[in-house]
Amino acid sequence: MSTHATRPRLPRTTALTPGRGGQPRLLIDAPAGSAEIYLHGAHLTAWTPRGGKPVIFTSRRAVFDGAAPIRGGVPLCLPWFGAGVSGDRRPSHGWGRISPWQLRSVQSRSGGVQALFTLERDGIAALYSVDVGEELSLSLSLRRTGATGAEEPVEAALHTYLAVGDVTAVEVTGLEGTTYLDKVTGQAGQVQHGALHIVGQTDRVYASGAPVTLTDPAYGRSVRVAGVRAANTVVWNPWSAGAAALTDLDDDEFASMLCVESAVVGDSAVRLAPGESLSLGTRIAVAPL
Numbered sequence: 294m295s296t297h298a299t300r301p302r303l304p305r306t307t308a309l310t311p312g313r314g315g316q317p318r319l320l321i322d323a324p325a326g327s328a329e330i331y332l333h334g335a336h337l338t339a340w341t342p343r344g345g346k347p348v349i350f351t352s353r354r355a356v357f358d359g360a361a362p363i364r365g366g367v368p369l370c371l372p373w374f375g376a377g378v379s380g381d382r383r384p385s386h387g388w389g390r391i392s393p394w395q396l397r398s399v400q401s402r403s404g405g406v407q408a409l410f411t412l413e414r415d416g417i418a419a420l421y422s423v424d425v426g427e428e429l430s431l432s433l434s435l436r437r438t439g440a441t442g443a444e445e446p447v448e449a450a451l452h453t454y455l456a457v458g459d460v461t462a463v464e465v466t467g468l469e470g471t472t473y474l475d476k477v478t479g480q481a482g483q484v485q486h487g488a489l490h491i492v493g494q495t496d497r498v499y500a501s502g503a504p505v506t507l508t509d510p511a512y513g514r515s516v517r518v519a520g521v522r523a524a525n526t527v528v529w530n531p532w533s534a535g536a537a538a539l540t541d542l543d544d545d546e547f548a549s550m551l552c553v554e555s556a557v558v559g560d561s562a563v564r565l566a567p568g569e570s571l572s573l574g575t576r577i578a579v580a581p582l
């Protein structure tokens with residue numbers, strides 16, 4: 294594996310081994326929880342708190358070829374989201390999720406494990422910390438490198454795919470009264486009235502990163518997603534029609550997932566001059582109903 298030369302010391306609760314498609318991935322099996330993180334995209338594809346059920350959804354049709362983005366898990370959208378604020382950026386959601394990241398350090402931490410990843414590309418230095426335990430804590434920072442140059446808009450999202458028992462039965466609270474852009478209809482300035490229920494294709498950028506709770510009666514649990522310095526929460530489900538158009542998502546899988554993404558995107562994009570940084574995180578915790 295290309296990572297061999299820079300492989301850091303690994304605690305005994307972790308291993309760096311080839312995963313699906315022979316792609317290098319860090320396996321974590323610590324007392325407080327287990328996880329799997331591919332170096333392609335620094336992409337977390339699984340997290341299970343000890344004694345619990347898997348919390349993160351990854352598609353059974355996900356492609357692991359070291360080139361395509363992985364469908365599911367936590368894709369890192371950076372340094373732009375979708376087509377960016379200008380609307381013409383490619384690839385969609387930026388290059389973070391399709392780049393090979395460096396694994397810098399892996400440390401045992403209060404029953405869990407913290408892994409640090411870095412990536413430097415196109416004038417951006419990215420640092421990503423994954424804390425695996427009874428909770429999952431993800432922190433991303435992006436710094437403009439170089440000494441001179443104009444400000445540029447930077448966006449980022451922790452595009453978390455949550456595993457749910459039945460998406461039509463989940464209730465999402467914490468967004469009441471918040472305005473959102475509805476990307477399905479193209480309408481901005483919508484207001485969330487009451488709890489959110491998923492009854493069709495859903496693609497919304499909320500103007501809030503406050504904690505959101507997903508109540509999932511089919512799995513008998515609630516999942517709390519708390520943004521850290523996140524101006525936005527994106528909620529996405531492609532529904533059946535959208536899933537049919539995605540070759541890396543089985544037709545029935547839209548019912549087993551809901552993306553709840555802590556983000557800094559769109560109108561909240563941060564204009565960074567060289568030397569300036571943007572930081573963003575998410576904390577995910579599970580509780581029985």
Ligand SMILES: O=P(O)(O)OC[C@H]1O[C@@H](O)[C@H](O)[C@@H](O)[C@@H]1O
Pocket residue numbers: 362375385386452476496497527529552554
């Ligand atoms: O298929 P992709 O590139 O992974 O994107 C999935 C979705 O990601 C969401 O976060 C976006 O709001 C959607 O518009 C998009 O369709």
